[in-house]
Amino acid sequence: MKRFLETFHSKKLAAIALVICLCIGLLADGTLLHVNAKDTKPDYKIMVNRAANCVTVYTKNTEGEFSVPVKAFVCSGGREGHETPLGNFKTSDYYTWRQMIDGSYGQYAVRFYKGIMFHSVPYYTKNAGDMEWEQFNLLGEAASLGCVRLTCADAKWIYENCKAGTEVVVYDDKENPGPLGKPAEVKLTTENPLKKWDPTDTNSRNPWNMIRPSLYLRNENHDGVLRLPVGASRYDIYNAIGVKDAAGIAYNMGEYSINIFGKYDLNKPGTYKVSVCGVGVLGVRTEINMVLHVE
DSSP states (O other): OHHHHHHHHHHHHHHHHHHHHHHHTBOTTSOBBOOOOOOSSOSOEEEEETTTTEEEEEEEOTTSOEEEEEEEEEOBOBOTTSOOOOEEEEOOOEEEEEEOTTSOEEEEEEEEETTEEEEESOBSSSOTTOBOHHHHTTTTSOOBSSSEEEOHHHHHHHHHHSOTTOEEEEEOOSSOOOTTOOOOOOOOOTTOTTTTSOTTOOOTTOGGGGGOOEEEETTOOSSOEEEEOTTOOHHHHHHHEEEEOTTSOBOOTTSOEEEEEESOOTTSOEEEEEEEEEEOTTOOEEEEEEEEEEO
16 A cells, blocks of 8 residues: 555656646757747737838727837848748747757747747857857848847847737838837947847846946936926937946937837826837947836
8 A cells, every 4th residue: 555655646746747847838958938828818919010120019008909009129021932921820839949940049939820930030059149140130121031030138028028829910011110110220240249149138148238328317306207298209208318338428419319118198197117228329229117207
């Protein structure tokens, strides 16, 4: 009887361990497959403009329709002969690293149709410091084997914020990239010693962190709240937020760009949670979450 119980418990523990592995998606090569249970109420809708190589993310309006643009990403869709398929799809499987059909690796891969995924620019190996930098420079034009390539930060945003079951629409409109426009691409040079790292990667080992700029409020009330008047323009936003280099020296006006993403209305008083993105003269991006108060 004692041996029977020991055998029974061993099998039970093994079964539990198997279930846990299946739930978290631990693959044979050690890659962690992040699987979310399908959510009937996703928070976002992803529109991929294949012709413009631009992605726009929408959230819901007060009527529950996905009509409010909150994010815009530059991307690389499929090149000639490997075009990203047009149509309506849904996200399913999520991978921190995923080996691609050509043997390269992508970070933060999110499948939305068969072998077609959102993912970072490819890497030679499963190493964040081994990026194919020439492919990074192709963001903004068709370059992939069918997937939608993004910067590491943008791929990670989809991976972390868009639940399984999120609708993805791939369409063509060469004349209009999307309501938020198409973000500018950062180009890496052969001489750049940091070129094998994605400048947007938040990995603590990323050497780009040493020159990454920081954001600050020009009229700081010591509460970190961005305050703008009702009816404020983009010029008012630019005047309200400054950018400093890694040494803490403020950039001059015209030496940086500022964008605010999120669900907010500058014509309506209220408090909103937004994401503020700043890009300095070196093309290195920094992004922080901030509270916007329109009064």
